[in-house]
Amino acid sequence: MTTTLSPSRPATRPSSLRDIDAYTRRRRRRSQWVRWSLMIAMGIAIAPLALIILQVIVRGWPALGWEFFTQAEPPHRREGGGYLQGIVGTLYMVGIASVLAVPLGIMGAVYLTEYGRGWLPKIVRFFSDVMTGVPSVFVGLFVYTALVQQFRFGTIMGAIGLAIMMLPIIVRSSEEMLRLVPEDQRAASAGLGARKWQTIAKVVLPSAAPGLTTGAMLAVARAAGETAVLLLTALGSLTVVTAFSGVAQSSMSLLIYRGATQPFDPGKERAWAGALVLMGIVFLLTIAARYITARSRR
Numbered sequence: 001m002t003t004t005l006s007p008s009r010p011a012t013r014p015s016s017l018r019d020i021d022a023y024t025r026r027r028r029r030r031s032q033w034v035r036w037s038l039m040i041a042m043g044i045a046i047a048p049l050a051l052i053i054l055q056v057i058v059r060g061w062p063a064l065g066w067e068f069f070t071q072a073e074p075p076h077r078r079e080g081g082g083y084l085q086g087i088v089g090t091l092y093m094v095g096i097a098s099v100l101a102v103p104l105g106i107m108g109a110v111y112l113t114e115y116g117r118g119w120l121p122k123i124v125r126f127f128s129d130v131m132t133g134v135p136s137v138f139v140g141l142f143v144y145t146a147l148v149q150q151f152r153f154g155t156i157m158g159a160i161g162l163a164i165m166m167l168p169i170i171v172r173s174s175e176e177m178l179r180l181v182p183e184d185q186r187a188a189s190a191g192l193g194a195r196k197w198q199t200i201a202k203v204v205l206p207s208a209a210p211g212l213t214t215g216a217m218l219a220v221a222r223a224a225g226e227t228a229v230l231l232l233t234a235l236g237s238l239t240v241v242t243a244f245s246g247v248a249q250s251s252m253s254l255l256i257y258r259g260a261t262q263p264f265d266p267g268k269e270r271a272w273a274g275a276l277v278l279m280g281i282v283f284l285l286t287i288a289a290r291y292i293t294a295r296s297r298r
Contacts, residue, residue, distance in 0.1 A: 173212075174208075
């Protein structure tokens with residue numbers, strides 16, 4: 001028997017794992033180009049915000065002091081003083097607005113998630129989405145026409161306007177958080193014999209509590225910086241007001257607006273300091289909301 005030997009092929013040297021072919025190099029260059037483009041776009045987007053924050057800090061820090069938090073605002077041309085009446089008014093109105101809006105918003109979200117069927121939930125979601133983009137001056141005009149003309153300016157009127165601004169934010173954010181609760185938890189609760197309201201109260205709401213808290217705090221942060229709605233509901237005051245109705249109330253945003261529009265330098269310096277304080281409050285609320293969200297994810 002004769003055997004035919006095939007010609008032997010030359011031994012090829014195995015390529016190193018570090019060798020990169022032309023296609024891989026093109027992909028790597030394209031990936032780097034996209035990465036740098038996104039970083040440049042992000043820098044362009046962040047630059048205006050960074051400039052605003054830097055300007056507020058530079059202009060507002062020199063006017064800050066202990067008296068800024070403990071004294072009411074003097075006339076605009078006089079130096080010194082602070083925004084005590086604005087701090088008290090903001091705490092009053094935002095606190096009352098939170099008491100009004102947070103329970104209603106969470107209950108509305110529970111209805112949309114657990115009970116809503118048919119056309120009514122669609123209408124509620126539609127108007128909630130519309131209300132999140134409505135200018136606050138329209139809300140202030142509505143409250144002024146419906147309530148202020150009968151009951152005068154005051155803390156309650158301003159709180160109602162802020163609550164209307166907060167309500168759609170809480171409804172939509174709370175609905176999304178409630179939808180993230182697994183259906184298995186609801187089924188397990190029903191399998192143990194719990195009624196629907198017991199499942200909602202003892203399973204769904206505790207599971208979504210961190211997300212509900214985050215949405216509520218973000219709504220509070222937005223309400224703390226509103227100005228237009230308070231111009232038509234709270235009006236403003238030069239002294240500290242503790243009454244809930246019948247007397248015009250002040251706020252940080254109103255004092256900042258009026259201090260920035262007058263021609264005297266001391267008033268403008270206090271306005272910059274008020275803007276810094278208000279920005280710090282919103283910043284702290286936002287960080288707290290992010291922290292709660294991060295803890296809930298872990």
